[in-house]
Every structure is written in structure tokens, then in C-alpha cells.
Amino acid sequence: MITRREFLQASLAASAIYGGSGFGNWSRLAAQQALGQDQLLQFDDFGNLTLIHITDIHAQLKPIWFREPEWNIGVGDAKGVPWHVVGNAFLDMFKIAPGSPEAYALTYEDFAALGKTYGRMGGMDRVATVVKAIRAARPDSILLDGGDTWQGSMSSLLTRGQDCVNVMNALGVEAMTSHWEWTLGTERVKEIVETQLAFPFLGANIFDAEWDEPAFEPYKIFEKAGLRIAVIGQAFPYMPIANPKWMFPEYSFGIREERMQEVVDEVRATGVDLVVCLSHNGFDVDKKMASRVTGIDVILTGHTHDAIPEPVLVGQTILIASGSHGKFISRVDLDVRDGKMMGFRHKLIPIFSDVITPDPEMAALIDAERAPFKAQLEEQIGTTESLLYRRGNFQGTWDDLICNAVRSERDVQIALSPGVRWGASLLPGDAITREDIHNVTSMTYGQVYRTEMTGETLKTVLEDVADNIFNPDPYYQQGGDMVRVGGMGFACDVTKDIGSRITEMTLLDTGEAIDPSKSYTVGGWASVNEGTEGPQIWDLVEAHIRKLGTVRLEPNPSVKVTGI
Amino acid sequence: MKLNRREALSVGLGGIFLATMPGLSAAATLEELTAAFTGGATPGTDGITLTTPEIAENGNTVPVEIDAPGAVAIMLVASGNPEPAVATFTFGPAAGRQFAATRIRLAKTQDVYALAKMADGSILQAQATVKVTIGGCGG
Numbered sequence: 001m002i003t004r005r006e007f008l009q010a011s012l013a014a015s016a017i018y019g020g021s022g023f024g025n026w027s028r029l030a031a032q033q034a035l036g037q038d039q040l041l042q043f044d045d046f047g048n049l050t051l052i053h054i055t056d057i058h059a060q061l062k063p064i065w066f067r068e069p070e071w072n073i074g075v076g077d078a079k080g081v082p083w084h085v086v087g088n089a090f091l092d093m094f095k096i097a098p099g100s101p102e103a104y105a106l107t108y109e110d111f112a113a114l115g116k117t118y119g120r121m122g123g124m125d126r127v128a129t130v131v132k133a134i135r136a137a138r139p140d141s142i143l144l145d146g147g148d149t150w151q152g153s154m155s156s157l158l159t160r161g162q163d164c165v166n167v168m169n170a171l172g173v174e175a176m177t178s179h180w181e182w183t184l185g186t187e188r189v190k191e192i193v194e195t196q197l198a199f200p201f202l203g204a205n206i207f208d209a210e211w212d213e214p215a216f217e218p219y220k221i222f223e224k225a226g227l228r229i230a231v232i233g234q235a236f237p238y239m240p241i242a243n244p245k246w247m248f249p250e251y252s253f254g255i256r257e258e259r260m261q262e263v264v265d266e267v268r269a270t271g272v273d274l275v276v277c278l279s280h281n282g283f284d285v286d287k288k289m290a291s292r293v294t295g296i297d298v299i300l301t302g303h304t305h306d307a308i309p310e311p312v313l314v315g316q317t318i319l320i321a322s323g324s325h326g327k328f329i330s331r332v333d334l335d336v337r338d339g340k341m342m343g344f345r346h347k348l349i350p351i352f353s354d355v356i357t358p359d360p361e362m363a364a365l366i367d368a369e370r371a372p373f374k375a376q377l378e379e380q381i382g383t384t385e386s387l388l389y390r391r392g393n394f395q396g397t398w399d400d401l402i403c404n405a406v407r408s409e410r411d412v413q414i415a416l417s418p419g420v421r422w423g424a425s426l427l428p429g430d431a432i433t434r435e436d437i438h439n440v441t442s443m444t445y446g447q448v449y450r451t452e453m454t455g456e457t458l459k460t461v462l463e464d465v466a467d468n469i470f471n472p473d474p475y476y477q478q479g480g481d482m483v484r485v486g487g488m489g490f491a492c493d494v495t496k497d498i499g500s501r502i503t504e505m506t507l508l509d510t511g512e513a514i515d516p517s518k519s520y521t522v523g524g525w526a527s528v529n530e531g532t533e534g535p536q537i538w539d540l541v542e543a544h545i546r547k548l549g550t551v552r553l554e555p556n557p558s559v560k561v562t563g564i
Numbered sequence: 565m566k567l568n569r570r571e572a573l574s575v576g577l578g579g580i581f582l583a584t585m586p587g588l589s590a591a592a593t594l595e596e597l598t599a600a601f602t603g604g605a606t607p608g609t610d611g612i613t614l615t616t617p618e619i620a621e622n623g624n625t626v627p628v629e630i631d632a633p634g635a636v637a638i639m640l641v642a643s644g645n646p647e648p649a650v651a652t653f654t655f656g657p658a659a660g661r662q663f664a665a666t667r668i669r670l671a672k673t674q675d676v677y678a679l680a681k682m683a684d685g686s687i688l689q690a691q692a693t694v695k696v697t698i699g700g701c702g703g
Contacts (some may be wrong), residue, residue: 209621212627212665237618240621240622241697242699245621245622252621252627253621254617254621255617258615461698464697464698465698467697471695475618476618476619476693478619478697478699498673528699
């Protein structure tokens with residue numbers, strides 16, 4: 001067995017070439033006006049096997065803006081660790097120059113200005129170029145998709161995921177796992193998996209709900225470079241809790257740590273050379289799992305959308321975080337010998353859409369997928385003067401706009417909007433198209449309900465969601481980010497326990513404190529309850545923006561966060 | 565006498581309750597149940613495995629498994645339920661494996677306890693927190 005010390009030496013030697021960050025010197029290159037595709041792809045081949053990881057694309061086939069979070073608070077052991085550090089602190093941690101391309105790609109600082117300098121990111125045609133280049137250099141490679149692929153755009157909603165399935169088939173993905181895929185419903189998921197998908201849909205933790213038995217392929221063994229490599233899938237564990245379980249009542253999920261150990265042991269017993277876990281657990285859950293399940297060499301993480309320039313080492317397992325929305329691809333070169341991972345070299349490759357040449361075949365396929373809906377997608381609904389973004393633990397400007405739309409269109413005092421991590425940004429001055437609205441709202445349960453809730457119920461909802469983010473034990477964090485609230489302010493102390501995090505709930509219309517026994521009118525969307533009635537959120541937001549014409553949002557001081 | 569299904573079930577459950585929890589009131593607390601089961605012995609923690617989901621997918625039917633090789637009895641307690649006593653499983657000498665799996669209803673987020681009584685009278689204990697949440701907001 002390789003010792004921890006030897007392992008660290010091997011890995012440090014590998015990453016030293018990139019100055020520790022695995023990120024190269026593109027700040028300097030950009031200053032010299034030389035940031036180009038060759039620099040982005042530059043990689044000194046290492047070892048004998050390459051993993052290519054992409055995750056959480058959320059159906060974004062075209063390049064987009066995506067502002068990284070300003071709030072991404074870690075609690076307990078996760079306080080101050082790289083994937084919970086944002087902005088300038090992140091730049092300091094990885095020695096990234098402010099204003100550089102990497103600062104733009106990885107943080108929120110000066111986003112609007114840097115966006116205009118460095119351009120949109122992602123686009124599956126650019127991703128295809130990068131994948132092809134890596135494969136040309138490294139025939140012994142495996143391309144893996146961490147899931148959240150078939151949901152998040154208007155065209156994916158209209159085709160029930162078909163556009164993304166066609167694109168990922170053409171890209172040559174070799175295995176995937178899942179989360180939002182399930183919101184298409186069991187029947188559609190099975191139809192795709194059984195008749196459309198050219199690669200396995202892995203999930204060791206997907207069980208039959210009635211018999212509590214494994215229901216999907218848990219892993220796939222690849223044979224490359226004379227090696228046998230096990231890729232184990234781990235679907236999003238909290239599927240029936242975080243998303244509507246009535247859409248896939250046949251299945252049960254869960255972290256199922258003991259099951260993961262069992263599957264690792266099973267593949268190890270067949271003598272595989274390498275064990276990779278393709279996970280949609282989220283980074284903190286994966287980190288905990290890596291510390292408790294033995295025998296996994298690499299975890300390709302997903303769900304929490306973190307883009308981390310370096311692998312995170314837990315025991316002898318490396319964790320790779322590859323961002324979201326097609327902004328990044330991870331290339332991980334491994335030296336695998338005698339059934340052991342002896343070392344690695346890693347690069348988080350940013351997909352600058354103006355720098356990387358689109359792959360013509362993929363570009364043509366994407367255009368063909370969009371063609372039937374092109375006019376609908378690209379119709380301009382309004383214009384924004386403000387930066388519109390969502391990602392972050394608390395309110396984003398997109399959410400403020402959506403909450404305003406719910407309050408005015410449904411005539412309610414308080415609006416609730418889900419704290420999902422997906423949703424592309426828009427820069428000041430951008431047109432708002434119908435597609436842009438869908439990019440932050442598209443889902444199969446977008447009905448906007450109107451109801452009444454007591455102050456006590458509102459407090460329970462906020463406490464419950466807050467505990468799903470700020471519970472110090474990651475295994476108890478099922479949530480996305482904090483629920484977005486319109487018309488009501490509150491304070492949140494992230495260090496407290498459930499029941500005492502949320503205080504100072506205030507009705508903003510009157511400035512009065514929320515009365516636990518009083519009822520308030522509440523509108524919201526993305527309810528997990530079956531039979532929710534109301535207009536679709538994208539139609540409602542479109543109606544609101546049409547009335548405004550030009551959107552301008554003032555800074556929103558209604559949420560006070562303490563305990564950071 | 566004619567019993568409807570509901571009455572039959574309640575009589576049946578009462579019967580099990582009396583058989584397994586003699587002498588205890590209907591709302592026995594975790595402490596009372598533990599004291600009665602252990603006879604005051606301090607429990608060990610090795611040799612018993614309690615498997616629960618971290619967060620219940622449905623609080624009305626939460627899968628729970630207890631594995632305690634060599635146990636003669638296993639007691640399952642849901643400490644936060646109005647009625648914490650869930651079940652006691654007894655194993656005769658012919659039992660091939662001292663393992664129990666069932667589904668339980670949890671009223672709210674709480675700790676679930678499994679206690680095993682071994683052949684020599686020693687006690688093992690395992691506990692797990694199961695969160696029961698409103699759900700939604702799945703990023």
C-alpha cells in the first residue's frame with residue numbers, strides 16, 4: 001500500500017509544475033494579450049490514464065454569464081475551507097491576481113466589468129473542442145458527467161431533456177449520474193435510459209422504494225490502458241426530499257454510506273486498478289463520505305457547483321470539483337500502477353467562449369436542436385440595467401426580480417422563491433430574452449401557488465431551509481441555498497441550531513414585526529406538493545418584465561446574516 | 565362479537581404492546597424503557613449496527629435496520645415520538661441471524677435508539693439522528 005507520505009510527494013511533485021494551483025499562468029498571459037486556446041489546454045501529460053469531468057451543466061448548451069457566489073458560508077468543519085471561500089479571500093488563497101481571467105472565472109468580484117472584458121463562458125460546442133483535444137492527447141481517457149444535465153433551459157423543458165441527451169451522446173460521455181433528471185418523472189427517465197442514452201446511468205444509491213433493493217446500475221468497469229477502472233455512480237441523495245417525490249415514487253435514494261462501502265469492496269474484490277466515484281452528493285457530503293468509506297481513489301464531485309483550482313485530499317482520496325453550467329472541465333491525469341493510484345496531475349480548464357474555437361459538428365447539432373424553438377427562445381422581453389444573478393446562500397438580484405413579479409402578479413404580501421444553485425446571470429445593458437427567464441426558472445413544477453401562512457409557519461419554513469444549509473453535519477444538509485423571500489426581511493445567525501437561527505422577521509410593507517399567530521398572503525413556486533395550482537413562473541416573470549420594460553434593482557438589505 | 569378492521573388492529577397492537585412491555589405505562593419515556601430493558605447495566609457500543617437514513621424521505625415510513633450478532637433481544641425506541649416504544653424483537657436459539665428490519669413512523673426530527681441484550685446479559689446500544697424535514701428547495 002502506498003503510504004500517505006509517498007502519495008503526497010507524488011501529488012505535490014505533479015502539481016508543482018503549475019505553481020501549486022494547477023491553473024497555469026494565464027493572468028500573465030492575458031496581460032500579454034496571449035490568452036489563447038493553446039494556453040488553456042496546455043498540459044504536460046502525466047501517468048497512464050486521464051479522467052475528464054464535467055458536471056451540473058443545467059442544460060446550458062450555449063455560452064452564458066455565470067457569477068460565482070458572494071455568499072457560500074461554511075459552518076463547523078467547513079468554515080474557511082477553499083470551497084467555502086469567496087471573492088478576494090479566494091483570490092488570496094490561490095494567489096490569483098484581481099481582475100485576471102481566473103479571478104473573473106472563479107469569483108464574483110467586479111463581475112460585470114470583467115464579464116465585458118473576458119466574455120461569456122461555457123457552451124457545449126467549446127466543451128466538445130476541449131474534450132476532443134484531451135482525447136487526442138490521451139486516448140486512454142474516460143469522460144464522465146456528474147448529472148444535473150437535462151434540466152435548466154427552455155429547450156430542455158420543451159423537449160423533456162432530449163436536446164441535452166442528444167448533445168451528451170454526441171460528446172461521447174461514457175457514464176453519468178443524476179439529480180434534476182428525475183424531475184422529468186420516472187417514465188421519461190426510464191425511456192431515455194433504456195432507449196436513448198448511449199452510456200450507463202449510474203446510481204449505486206438508487207433503490208426500489210418498496211423492496212429496498214438496488215434499482216439501477218451501480219457501477220461500470222472500464223478497460224483502458226491495460227487497466228480495469230471501476231466508476232461508481234452516486235445520485236443526489238435527497239431526491240425525494242428536495243424535489244417532488246410524487247414524480248418518481250418508485251425510488252428511494254439516500255447517502256447509504258454502507259452501500260457505497262459494499263460496492264467499493266465488491267469492485268476491489270474483482271481486482272480493479274482504480275476506483276472512481278462519480279458523485280452528485282455535494283462537496284461537503286463527499287468530503288465526509290471520503291473520510292468514512294475506504295478504497296475510493298477519486299471522487300468527482302457535483303451538485304454544489306464549486307469550482308476549485310486544486311484537488312482536495314482526504315486520506316488517500318482526491319476530490320475534484322468542476323464548477324457548473326459548462327464553465328469548466330477538469331482534466332485529471334493519473335499514474336496507476338500495480339492496482340494503486342501513485343500520483344495525479346490536475347487542471348481545472350476554464351471554458352472561455354471567446355478563446356476556445358467551437359467544434360463545428362457540435363455547434364451544428366446545438367443549432368439544430370434549438371431551431372424548432374429559436375423564435376420563442378430569442379424573443380426579447382425587456383432589458384436590464386442591473387446585474388442579474390442568483391447563485392449565493394442568500395438573495396440574488398434575479399431572485400429579487402422574481403419575488404417582485406410574484407408579489408405583484410399574484411397580489412401577495414410575501415413571496416418565496418427556491419434557493420436553487422442553477423441559473424445564468426445577465427450583465428447590465430443586456431436584453432432579457434424568454435430563454436434568459438427560463439434559464440432561472442425552467443422546471444417541471446413551476447406553478448406559482450397563492451396561499452395564506454401564519455407567521456409561525458413562515459418561521460418554521462425558514463428555519464427548516466436554513467438547517468438544510470447550515471447544519472454543521474453535512475449529511476443533514478439536503479438543501480440548495482436559502483429560500484429567497486420578497487416582502488419580508490429577517491436575520492439569520494448561521495451558527496445557531498434549528499429553531500433559533502431566524503429572528504427579526506419583518507413585513508416590509510409596514511415595517512411591522514411578523515406576528516406568529518397572524519395570517520399573511522404568500523405566493524411561491526417550485527412546491528414539492530402534488531397538485532399545486534397556478535400560472536407557470538416563467539409566464540408570470542415575463543408578464544412582469546413586459547410591464548417594467550427596463551429592469552433596475554436596488555441593493556436589497558432585507559436579509560441580515562451573522563455568525564460568519 | 566364482530567370486530568371491524570380498525571378495532572382488530574388496535575386490539576392486536578395492544579396485545580403486542582402488553583407482551584413486549586409488561587408493566588409500563590403507554591407513554592413510557594426513553595429513560596424508563598432503557599432502565600426496564602437494561603436492568604441498569606451500562607451499554608457498550610461495539611457489536612451493534614443501526615442503519616437509518618440521515619434525512620427521512622417520508623417521516624411516516626422510515627426504514628430502520630438493526631444488526632446485533634449474538635443478541636437475544638433488540639429494543640427499538642423513537643425518543644421523540646409521543647409513544648417512544650417502537651418494538652422489541654426477541655431471538656430464540658434457532659435464529660440464524662440476530663437482525664431486524666422494519667419501517668417506523670417518526671413524528672419529527674429525533675434520535676432513534678437500538679438496544680441489544682446479549683446472551684450474557686450485557687447490553688449494547690446504538691443511536692442515530694433522523695431528520696424529518698418539510699423538504700423542497702433542492703438546488
